[in-house]
Amino acid sequence: HAKKQGGNTYCFNTQSQNHDMERYQHMEHELRFALENDQFTIVYQPFIGLESEEVVGLESLLRWYSPYLGAVSPAEFIPLLEELGLIIPVGKWILKSVCQQLKEWQNEGIFLQRVSVNVSPVQLRNRDFVNDLKAILTETKIDPAYLDLELTEGTILNVSESAAVINDLQALGVNISIDDFGTGYSSLNYLKQLPINTLKIDKSFIHDLDFDDDVIVNTIINMGQNLNFTVLAEGIESYDQLAYLQNQNCHEGQGFYWSKPVNATAIPYLYNNNGQEQYGAPASKH
Ligand code: C2E
Ligand code: MG
Ligand code: MG
Ligand code: MG
Numbered sequence: 001h002a003k004k005q006g007g008n009t010y011c012f013n014t015q016s017q018n019h020d021m022e023r024y025q026h027m028e029h030e031l032r033f034a035l036e037n038d039q040f041t042i043v044y045q046p047f048i049g050l051e052s053e054e055v056v057g058l059e060s061l062l063r064w065y066s067p068y069l070g071a072v073s074p075a076e077f078i079p080l081l082e083e084l085g086l087i088i089p090v091g092k093w094i095l096k097s098v099c100q101q102l103k104e105w106q107n108e109g110i111f112l113q114r115v116s117v118n119v120s121p122v123q124l125r126n127r128d129f130v131n132d133l134k135a136i137l138t139e140t141k142i143d144p145a146y147l148d149l150e151l152t153e154g155t156i157l158n159v160s161e162s163a164a165v166i167n168d169l170q171a172l173g174v175n176i177s178i179d180d181f182g183t184g185y186s187s188l189n190y191l192k193q194l195p196i197n198t199l200k201i202d203k204s205f206i207h208d209l210d211f212d213d214d215v216i217v218n219t220i221i222n223m224g225q226n227l228n229f230t231v232l233a234e235g236i237e238s239y240d241q242l243a244y245l246q247n248q249n250c251h252e253g254q255g256f257y258w259s260k261p262v263n264a265t266a267i268p269y270l271y272n273n274n275g276q277e278q279y280g281a282p283a284s285k286h
Contacts, residue, residue, distance in 0.1 A: 023069075027080055030066045035090055040064055042097055043261035044115075046270060047232060048253050050246050055270055057114040059150070059254065060098045061261045062090075082122045091123045092132055099140035099147070101264050106146075110268060116148035116177060121155040130168045137172070144173030148198065151176060153184025159193055170195040180234075182220060191227055199224040203235020203255070211244055221250050 034040055040062060047057040064072050081087040095117055102115050123129055137144055149169060156162040156178075166176060177198035178191075182205055205217050217233075224231035233245050236255030245253060259270070 024080075027066075027069060027072065027077060028084065030068060031064075031077060031080060031084060031086060034064060034066065035086070035093060039066060040090065040093070041263070042094060042101070043263060044267055045254060045261040046259050047114075047116075048258055050242070050250055050253050055112070056252060057112050057116065057148070058267070059116045059118075059261075060094065061118070062094060078120065082120055085122070087120045087122050088126055091120065092136070095133060096136050096140065099136055099142045102142055102146060103140050105267065108268065112146065114146055114148045114175060116150050118150045118179065119155070121152075124151065124155055124162060124165055130165060130172065133169075133174070134172060145175070148175040148177050150179040150200070152179045153181065153186045153190075156190055156194065157184070157186050159186075159190045163194060166194050177232075182216070191223075196227075196229055198230040198232055198252075200232045200234050200254075201250075206233050206235045206241055206245075206255070207237075209241055209244060211240060214244070217245075218248055221245075221248050225249070 030039075042060050043063055044058040044060055046055045047059065048054065049056045062074055062078070064074075064077050066072060078087070081090055098115060098117050102112070105112060136142075137147070151166075156166065169176060175197040176195060177200055178196055179200050180202040181199045183202045199220070201217065201220055205214075205220070209217060221231050230251050232252040232254060233241075233250050234254050236242055236245065236253045236257045238257060241255075242253065242257060
């Protein structure tokens with residue numbers, strides 16, 4: 001029988017909401033077994049020095065392949081891991097795996113200034129975090145100077161609460177990056193109060209870059225430089241974006257222009273036999 005369009009629309013929404021709920025419950029169930037069933041992998045995306053266009057480091061990014069759900073985006077499953085408290089064991093597994101992988105690369109003579117790991121606010125608030133990290137560094141024999149922890153502004157929103165642990169991390173010798181910089185709602189005060197090494201400008205600013213004169217991006221770069229931070233632009237996809245950022249003396253970049261996140265086995269191929277990166281002049285000028 002005929003229904004009015006409004007009725008159909010309502011019906012459709014309810015079904016899609018039910019579908020979302022089912023998917024959510026399915027993910028929750030699957031995630032509980034994902035770690036023990038080896039369903040997580042780690043991929044790596046290069047950081048490029050914008051002046052030299054050489055690989056200077058890598059960001060590690062978590063991937064989940066569920067046999068039932070297929071590949072699920074981190075934007076979908078990371079919040080769920082946090083809610084379920086599973087980000088604590090999974091986060092430890094990530095840190096250890098990345099340190100082990102870094103050791104292998106170092107043994108193969110592949111030089112990287114740093115490899116970064118994203119750290120969730122739930123991990124940072126965990127009282128064992130610093131000691132667990134220390135144990136992992138000792139066990140894998142990694143010099144902490146090569147490890148970089150990426151924290152978002154949201155993670156350090158309460159500066160007085162997070163300062164103690166961030167200072168402990170600095171004392172341990174690891175580097176701190178502010179991820180997705182410019183998208184949080186925190187005051188800028190923490191930039192002077194906390195021991196920060198790198199600002200990663202959020203990719204939304206690079207995506208919307210005003211090539212005539214982007215006052216916001218220029219200002220972030222200048223501020224970062226005046227504070228003696230390394231400034232990295234996330235989400236560089238085009239030569240025009242690269243050229244603009246080079247012109248502003250932004251230090252580093254990351255994005256699909258050079259490489260998507262790739263498996264660890266692909267990393268040695270970013271280098272030739274001299275240990276020099278294959279990236280020379282930009283491949284596609286237009
Ligand atoms: P993020 O830390 O800001 O990571 C950068 C994201 O931008 C990655 O998405 C990467 O694939 C994507 N990306 C890199 N270059 C480009 C580009 O040129 N264009 C576009 N459009 N995107 C680019 P991914 O891997 O889907 O991760 C999304 C977010 O999930 C991450 O954002 C991070 O917040 C979180 N995440 C990923 N892995 C981990 C992890 O191991 N631990 C934690 N706690 N969070 C993670
Ligand atoms: Mg990150
Ligand atoms: Mg980011
Ligand atoms: Mg992000």
